[in-house]
Structures are given as C-alpha cells and as structure tokens.
Amino acid sequence: MSGKHANRANGDIRGASGLVIDKPSTKDGAAIWRIARxxxxxxxxxxxAYLMWCHDFADTSLVARAGDDVVGFVIGYRRPTAPETVVVWQIAVGHSQRGRGTAGALLDALVSRLADDGVRLMETTITPDNTASNALFASLAQRWSTSMDRAGTFDAGEFPDEHESEVRFRIGPFAPAPGIRSAS
Incomplete structure (x- = not known):
C-alpha cells in the first residue's frame, strides 16, 4: 500500500476515499452478516458465526467504515499448521462501495498488518465464475509484485450440498511493507 493511500492514526488506516479501515469488534458482526447476505x-x-468471527479472529480481519457504518469487510485466519499463511474466508463490500477500490484497500491493509507479523502467504478459494474476485486477488498480487498460483481445487462433488467447485489460490510471498507498521 503506497504512502499516499495510508495514514495510520489511532491504530486505523485512512484510505484516499476517506474510509477508515480497522479491526472489527463484536458490534460489527451484524453489519458484516448483512453485507455478506x-x-x-x-x-x-x-x-x-460473524459475531464469533469478530471476537475470535479480529486480528486477522478488517472492516471498512464510512463514518459509523461498516461498508466492507475481510475476514480471515492464520492457518494453525502454517502460521505464515493467512486464509481469506470472505471479503465483500456494500453496494455503495463497489468499484471504488474498497476491497483492494482491505486486502492491502490486511497484508500490511500481517506481513510485519510474519505472514508471507495468503490463500483463498474462488468459484471459477466469480470474475470480480479472480480480478481482485490477481490485482493484489500485481500491486505487491508477487505471484498468484493455483493451489488445488475443492470439487463440487466434495460438498454435501449443491455447491460450485472452489479453486484454491496461493498469493505471495509478501515482505513487510516499508514504513507501515501493524496496528496493535
């Protein structure tokens, strides 16, 4: 994340759009659920689940706020067997923020925060028809001058219900961002 897009104050990140990106709290769970829905x-x-996510995985998740309103989120966790890897479980922005770079800003902030704490890789799964997510994560790899490689697939037949296949991607390695320190 370039310096012109980030200004850390009081543990948050202020994006160029005036949004504040910071850690979620349990009071954000309902808004995150609504955005996902x-x-x-x-x-x-x-x-x-979203309430518990904000409680148990706040250190690996972020929300974007416009004033007091949560307008986007990314939720993830560090893989217990590979703590240098953060798994992005979900990312979404509200309709009012689509096309404004909010999702990319959330991912950049997550990488900035976690790279200084030893995270070098990001993994996620994306359905093949989700062109927006494929482009989002490919642009993350490009901005950070790193690679995005296919790491496998969860085939549709592996799910007990009607579900599309999910392609697993690995992005990285990431280096600590110069001049940007994680909020504690």
Missing amino acids: DSRKLDLNSSY
Whole structure:
C-alpha cells in the first residue's frame, strides 16, 4: 500500500476515499452478516458465526467504515499448521462501495498488518465464475509484485450440498511493507 493511500492514526488506516479501515469488534458482526447476505455471491454463514468471527479472529480481519457504518469487510485466519499463511474466508463490500477500490484497500491493509507479523502467504478459494474476485486477488498480487498460483481445487462433488467447485489460490510471498507498521 503506497504512502499516499495510508495514514495510520489511532491504530486505523485512512484510505484516499476517506474510509477508515480497522479491526472489527463484536458490534460489527451484524453489519458484516448483512453485507455478506446482500452480496448474493458469498456463502452466508449464520449471524452468530460473524459475531464469533469478530471476537475470535479480529486480528486477522478488517472492516471498512464510512463514518459509523461498516461498508466492507475481510475476514480471515492464520492457518494453525502454517502460521505464515493467512486464509481469506470472505471479503465483500456494500453496494455503495463497489468499484471504488474498497476491497483492494482491505486486502492491502490486511497484508500490511500481517506481513510485519510474519505472514508471507495468503490463500483463498474462488468459484471459477466469480470474475470480480479472480480480478481482485490477481490485482493484489500485481500491486505487491508477487505471484498468484493455483493451489488445488475443492470439487463440487466434495460438498454435501449443491455447491460450485472452489479453486484454491496461493498469493505471495509478501515482505513487510516499508514504513507501515501493524496496528496493535
């Protein structure tokens, strides 16, 4: 993330659009659930799952705020067997923020924060028809001058319900961002 797009103050990141990107709290769980529901693309988890995500994985997740409103989120976790890898579980932005670079800013902020703490790789899964997500993660790799490689597939037949295949991608390695330190 370039210096012109980030200004750390009080542990948050202020993007060029005036959005504030910071750690979620449990009070953000309902807004995150609504954004996921309204995306009509993500697998919707229970509202309780988003509340717990904000509680248990706040250090590897972020929200974008416009004023007091959550307008986007990325939720992830560090893989227990490979702590140098962050797995992005879901990322979405509200309709008002689409096409404004909010999702990219969330991913850049997540990499900036976690690279200084030893994270070198990001993994995610994307359905083959989700061109927006494929482009989002490919542009992350390009901005960070790193690679995005296919890491396998969860085939549709592996799911117990109707579900598209999910292609696993690995992005990285990432180096600590110069001049940007993680918020504690």
